[in-house]
Amino acid sequence: MTPSESQRTDVQLIRDCQSHDQAAFRYLVERYQATAFRFAFRLSCETMLAEDICQKAFLRVWNYRLKLNPEARFATLLYTIVSQLWIDETRSRNRRPSSKDSIDLNQDLISNEPSIETISHNQDLARRIKRLSHKLPPKQRLVFTLRDLEDLSIAEVVQITGISAGSVKTNLSLARRKLRQQLQAITGIES
Amino acid sequence: MKHNKWINYIHLLGSDELELREQQALNEHLKVCSGCRAVYEQLRLDWAGVIGEMTMSPHIPNPEALTASILTRIENMDTQSFKHQQLRVAKGFQLVFHPDIRLGLQIATLVLLAVFLVEQYEVTKSVKRLEIQMHKQSNQAHVVILPDRIKKRLLVNLKQQLDKHSLSSKRIERVINRLEITAQPADFWHLESGANEGDSELSIFERMKDNWRRP
Numbered sequence: 001m002t003p004s005e006s007q008r009t010d011v012q013l014i015r016d017c018q019s020h021d022q023a024a025f026r027y028l029v030e031r032y033q034a035t036a037f038r039f040a041f042r043l044s045c046e047t048m049l050a051e052d053i054c055q056k057a058f059l060r061v062w063n064y065r066l067k068l069n070p071e072a073r074f075a076t077l078l079y080t081i082v083s084q085l086w087i088d089e090t091r092s093r094n095r096r097p098s099s100k101d102s103i104d105l106n107q108d109l110i111s112n113e114p115s116i117e118t119i120s121h122n123q124d125l126a127r128r129i130k131r132l133s134h135k136l137p138p139k140q141r142l143v144f145t146l147r148d149l150e151d152l153s154i155a156e157v158v159q160i161t162g163i164s165a166g167s168v169k170t171n172l173s174l175a176r177r178k179l180r181q182q183l184q185a186i187t188g189i190e191s
Numbered sequence: 192m193k194h195n196k197w198i199n200y201i202h203l204l205g206s207d208e209l210e211l212r213e214q215q216a217l218n219e220h221l222k223v224c225s226g227c228r229a230v231y232e233q234l235r236l237d238w239a240g241v242i243g244e245m246t247m248s249p250h251i252p253n254p255e256a257l258t259a260s261i262l263t264r265i266e267n268m269d270t271q272s273f274k275h276q277q278l279r280v281a282k283g284f285q286l287v288f289h290p291d292i293r294l295g296l297q298i299a300t301l302v303l304l305a306v307f308l309v310e311q312y313e314v315t316k317s318v319k320r321l322e323i324q325m326h327k328q329s330n331q332a333h334v335v336i337l338p339d340r341i342k343k344r345l346l347v348n349l350k351q352q353l354d355k356h357s358l359s360s361k362r363i364e365r366v367i368n369r370l371e372i373t374a375q376p377a378d379f380w381h382l383e384s385g386a387n388e389g390d391s392e393l394s395i396f397e398r399m400k401d402n403w404r405r406p
Contacts, residue, residue: 022262022265025262025265026258026262029258029261029262030254030258033251033254033257033258033261034248034251034254037249037251037257038248038249041249042245042249047249047252050249051251051252051257054257054261055257055260055261055264058261059261059264059265059268062265063268115252117250118250118252121249121250122249122250125244125245125247125249126249128244128245129245132241132245133245148242148245149242149245149246151246177202179241180202180234180238183237183238183241
C-alpha cells in the first residue's frame, strides 16, 4: 500500500467497494487479513483452516458489500463473520468424524510453502493454546478468545456473538475457571 | 485447613466471581498471610504467562499469496455468476423453442387474439351507440342553454297564458321544465307568437309540444 492509500479510512474503502472497486477491496484485505487470520488461528489452531476461514470471510464481505454500513466498525464485522464460519466448521466436523484435529506438518507445507520457522512457530502456539483450551466448549472458547486474547470489550463481544452481556460474563467466568484448573493440572500447583 | 477458603477465593478472584466484600476480605487477608500471598502471586504469574503465550500472534505463511487467492476467488465467483446467468438465459430459450411448448404458445396466442378481436368489436359497437346517443343529446342539450332574456320572455308569456287557466304554479313550473329539455331554440319565437288568449291549457300544451318537436 502506498502512503496515500494507507491513509484512506475504512469508511472510504467500504464505500469504494460498494462501487465495485476491487482495488479498494484489496487494500481492505491487506489491512485486515492478519487480524482475521490470527483470530481464526486462535480458534481453530490449524494454519490451513485459518487461511480457509480467512478467505471465506473476505468473500462474504465482498458478496454482501452493498448491505454494509460504511460507518460501522469493519473489524467487528470481520470478527463476527470469522466466528460464524468457525462455528459452522466445528459443527460440520462434529457431524463427520475425522482426524483433522491433529496438527499436520505436511498440510502446512503443501498449502503455501511456508518457511520452517513459520510452521514451527504456528505449531508451537497451537500446541500451547490447545493444551489449555481443548476442553472448552465452542461458546466459552469463542468468548474467552475474543475477550482475553483479542482484548475486545464485553460490549463488542456481545455484538459479535449475539448473546447477552450476562451470558458473555458467565461463559467467560467458566472458561477462565477451566483454564486455571487446566493450568493447575499442568503446572502441579496445589491448593 | 482454614486457608482453603482463601485459596478458593484466590481462584475465584481470577475469574471475576468474587463479590466486592469478599474481594476486600481477601485483600485484607493477603496483607497478613504470606502463604496465601505466595499462592496468589504464583497463580498470577502463571496466568500472565499463559495469556502471554496464547496472545502470541501466529504467522501468516504467505500474506501476498493469501490476498491474491482471495481476489482470484472473487474474480472466479463473478465470472461464474455471469456464466450461470447466461446459462439460465440459454435454458430459457431452449424451453421456449421446444416443439410442445411452441405449439402450446401458438394456440394460446390464437385464443388471446380471438378474445382481443371480440373485445374490440364490442367496444366499437358501444362507442358507436354512445356517439349516436350523444349526438341526439347534444342537439337536445343545446336548447337547454337559452339566453336568459328569451327564457324570461318565454316564462312570462307562458305563465300569463297558463294563469288564465288557473293552473297551479307547480304545474306551470313542470311544464316549463319539460319544455326546456325538449325545445328547439328556433321555435321559441314561434311559440311566443303562437299563444292566444283564451286557449285552453291542453291546447296550449299540445301546441307547444308539437312546435317544439319540430326540428
